[in-house]
Amino acid sequence: ITDVGLKYVGMRCQNLKIINISECFSLTDAGFLELTQNCSNIEALTFVQPPKTEACGPAITDAGLQSLAPCFQLKKLVISYLDEVTHDFINHLGQNINLQTFIVRACPGFTDEGVKCTLRFFKDLEHLDLSGCLNITDMCTEHIMTYYGSVTTTRPRLTIVLGGTQVTEEYAHALQTRCHGCKILMDDLSNEMLRTDRDPYFGMRDFYPEFDEDDDDDENEFEGDMANGDDHFYEDFLEAEDPAMLNDYENWS
Numbered sequence: 001i002t003d004v005g006l007k008y009v010g011m012r013c014q015n016l017k018i019i020n021i022s023e024c025f026s027l028t029d030a031g032f033l034e035l036t037q038n039c040s041n042i043e044a045l046t047f048v049q050p051p052k053t054e055a056c057g058p059a060i061t062d063a064g065l066q067s068l069a070p071c072f073q074l075k076k077l078v079i080s081y082l083d084e085v086t087h088d089f090i091n092h093l094g095q096n097i098n099l100q101t102f103i104v105r106a107c108p109g110f111t112d113e114g115v116k117c118t119l120r121f122f123k124d125l126e127h128l129d130l131s132g133c134l135n136i137t138d139m140c141t142e143h144i145m146t147y148y149g150s151v152t153t154t155r156p157r158l159t160i161v162l163g164g165t166q167v168t169e170e171y172a173h174a175l176q177t178r179c180h181g182c183k184i185l186m187d188d189l190s191n192e193m194l195r196t197d198r199d200p201y202f203g204m205r206d207f208y209p210e211f212d213e214d215d216d217d218d219e220n221e222f223e224g225d226m227a228n229g230d231d232h233f234y235e236d237f238l239e240a241e242d243p244a245m246l247n248d249y250e251n252w253s
Contacts, residue, residue: 003031010038017041017073022048029064036067044076048194065089069096080105083196087114094121101125106132106164106190108197115140119147126156132164132190134197138171148181155181164188 001009001024009016016039021027027047036042045068049060061084068074068089074097079085086109093099099122104110110133118128130136140162148158162172163186176184 002026003028003034006031007034010035014038015041018044020046022046025049027060029061029067032060032064033067036070040070041073042068042071043073044078045071045074046076046078047082048078048080049082059084062086062089066092069093072096075099076101078103080107080190081194081196082107083109085109087111087117090114090117090121098122098124101127103127103129104133105129106134106195108134111135112137112140112143116143119143123155125158127159129161129189130165131161131188132195134164134166136162136165136167138167140165140167141171141175144175144182145179148179151180153181158182159185161185161187161189164190 001021003026006021006027009019019035019039019042024031047060060079060082065079065085066089068077069092074093077099078101080103085104085107094117102118102122102125104114110130112135114133115130115136118125144160147153148155158181160182162184167186169186172184172186
């Protein structure tokens with residue numbers, strides 16, 4: 001589907017509530033704008049973008065996600081494997097939207113500041129999945145404590161997935177001990193093969209073992225038909241054809 005396709009979806013499905021537009025390589029920020037201009041009743045949107053080839057169009061950015069602001073009923077937002085998304089769009093969405101589920105896996109531009117903005121605006125949040133966001137560090141635990149450290153918090157209990165980030169087990173354990181309003185999970189639910197910043201040689205070692213210089217070269221050396229000094233093979237052959245040629249063969253040897 002392209003931006004033009006999303007435009008027609010928006011025009012003809014104005015009561016649309018749930019949409020999954022993952023793996024639509026041709027979508028741009030303009031497509032999001034075309035959709036949300038008419039579909040303001042969206043409650044759940046999923047956009048998981050695997051790595052693009054060089055020929056594909058530009059990636060979705062903060063500008064495209066900001067166009068979701070009119071969707072007042074949006075409760076679930078899944079945006080994963082987007083390398084040009086930061087926390088800027090949250091400042092716009094947070095004015096009108098109060099998410100309950102926010103999944104943002106393996107987005108390298110999403111940082112500790114993104115966690116801070118998320119917790120600040122989405123007060124009804126129940127599930128936050130930050131799996132594989134490599135630029136989220138131990139500092140995010142301070143932001144979590146700010147909003148969920150008090151026993152008197154009125155917010156619903158929040159489950160946060162921090163696996164695959166730079167948050168250490170030590171800080172995660174301390175956070176779980178002190179934070180009464182949330183549950184911390186250290187499982188990495190992101191898919192390494194879908195990351196935009198992944199190692200292109202990831203997993204190849206399973207198929208191509210490293211060469212060991214200590215290997216016995218003799219085991220792999222091709223010795224040919226003469227390996228065991230079987231000169232008699234050629235002698236038998238020459239004798240069967242022309243005995244005179246045997247003398248020439250001996251002279252060559």
